[in-house]
Amino acid sequence: MAVFSSLTPVFVAVLCVIIGFLFKNSQRRQTRSKQERSDQTARPWVDEDLQDDTEIKEEEDDWLDTTEEENLPHIPYTPAQYSLMNLRRSVRFISPEPVPKEVIDNVIRTAGTAPSGAHTEPWTFVVVSDADVKHKIREIIEEEEEINYKQRMGDKWVHDLKKLRTNWVKEYLDVAPYLILVFKQTYGVLPSGKKKTHYYNEISVTISCGILLAALQNVGLVTVTTTPLNCGPQLRSLLQRPANEKLLMLLPVGYPASDAEVPDLKRKDLNDIMVTV
Amino acid sequence: MAVFSSLTPVFVAVLCVIIGFLFKNSQRRQTRSKQERSDQTARPWVDEDLQDDTEIKEEEDDWLDTTEEENLPHIPYTPAQYSLMNLRRSVRFISPEPVPKEVIDNVIRTAGTAPSGAHTEPWTFVVVSDADVKHKIREIIEEEEEINYKQRMGDKWVHDLKKLRTNWVKEYLDVAPYLILVFKQTYGVLPSGKKKTHYYNEISVTISCGILLAALQNVGLVTVTTTPLNCGPQLRSLLQRPANEKLLMLLPVGYPASDAEVPDLKRKDLNDIMVTV
Secondary structure (H helix, E strand, O other), rough: HHHHHHHHHHHHHHHHHHHHHHHOOOOHHHHHHHHHHHOOOOOOOOOOOOOOOOOOOOHHHHOHHOOOOOOOOOOOOOOOOHHHOOOOOOOOOOOOOOOOOOHHHHHHHHHHHOOOOOHHEEEEEEOOOOOOHHHHHHHHHHOOOOHHHHOOOHHHHHHHHHHHOOOOOOOHHOOEEEEEEEEEEEEEEEOOEEEEOOOHHHHHHHHHHHHHHHHHOOOOEEEEOOOOOOOHHHHHHOOOOOOOEEEEEEEEOOOOOOOOOOOOOOOHHHHHHHHEE | HHHHHHOOOOOOOOHHHHHHHHHHOHHHHHHHHHHHHHHHHOOOOOOOOOOOOOOOHHHHHHHHHHHHHHHHHOOOOOOOOHHHHHHOOOOOEEEEOOOOOOHHHHHHHOOOOOOOOOHHEEEEEEOOOOHHHHHHHHHHHHHHHHHHHHHHHHHHHHHHHHHHHHOOOOOOOHHHEEEEEEEEOOOEOOOOOOOEEEHHHHHHHHHHHHHHHHHHOOOOOOOOOOOOOOHHHHHHHOOOOOOOEEEEEEEEEEOEOOOOOOOOOOOOOOHHHHOOO
């Protein structure tokens, strides 16, 4: 008891230090938010409710060099949707990488939401993935395209296309995982066998192609919009389409090849395409 | 010193209690996560790092009636982009509510990202917001449309449109904050004055209209795709468009009227519009 008595003041002092330390530790939150509140005017971005382990020390004021921030140049905000569509380009170098069929299904469904004359929905999307059929399509098209480039199109047209570096060789027809051949139904056939008028069928199907292109861009796929001259009847025959269907355009679809290139073309400014009244 | 000595055991005991309490308080986090870890098998969704004030008590196990969860029916996931576009309808009841011009600018910019024959970009978008001009447009169109409905279109066409409840009265032409008249440039004019060929100008401009419709849907605006028969030359004259421009379509644009209605039409299934080869 004597030893105990003489050590008591030391013991008590040590205990008080421990108590004080633990007390301060558990009270740190209240202390911090008081400090935060007093700092509110100096650092308005600090969330008053912020109660994680962030320690705001006075010396951290230096981490943000305020002169840099004041000198940052400002640029206009670019709207998202326009930016996405402005990245869309016709791409002729398509990867053979497979694309899940469900993705194509949804792109076609989206194209099918287009408006149409008297709601006739006069479109047929033929989606070809069979390698043999794709090759037959390529043979038909390259044969006609060679005649087009060498004879039918004329010097002027060939000249106007030079910047796009196109010719009659269409490798993407073999390589792309899907070829979408868009047919317009020039008239419908009712169950009775009678003809059904398809008002504005070409405009309707073409509008749906625009929506299809937007959908492809949204899912990260690429294509090039082609209208193979003089190939319609042969392709319709190959794909066994009925007499009322006429080929409108052919879209090879897939991911872009890793080394895909596009001509460095510019698009017109808004003021060159829009008139305000 | 005597008093002090006799109180010492009590004092020490009290101090130990205080220390113990504060220690437990500041150590609560480690305790909780130990408890959490032991609960991991029972409640696998509890984030091991979760260190907020959530108190997980044993009696809370009852809050989720597991039989309900097992019995929830499952439905297919609907893809976002298709769903958005599937909501697009032609809307003839447009609110007079103003639309910021910047929104229209971006929609037009987006339409201008369409592909075009030999990159000729053969489109002019005339955006009319002036009330007098809109009214003149309405007069021209209604006059021609009345003749269309009563004479030119014929009984069959009028009959086929009945389900859409349309006639020659086009109130939206006055009401909609903007009328977008889309002109195709049938040929271009070079600085030299020479003509520039616009290959596939009608298809190109129509594709851009499809992209325009998708853009409108993306920003929550509505329209109806109209091709006013026989009004082209008069409208071109009213809007002082040059001879190489021909009216392709007219789109009244705005927010939908609060009581807007659409015919309850259904769209074809994927299998009715797509053929897989």
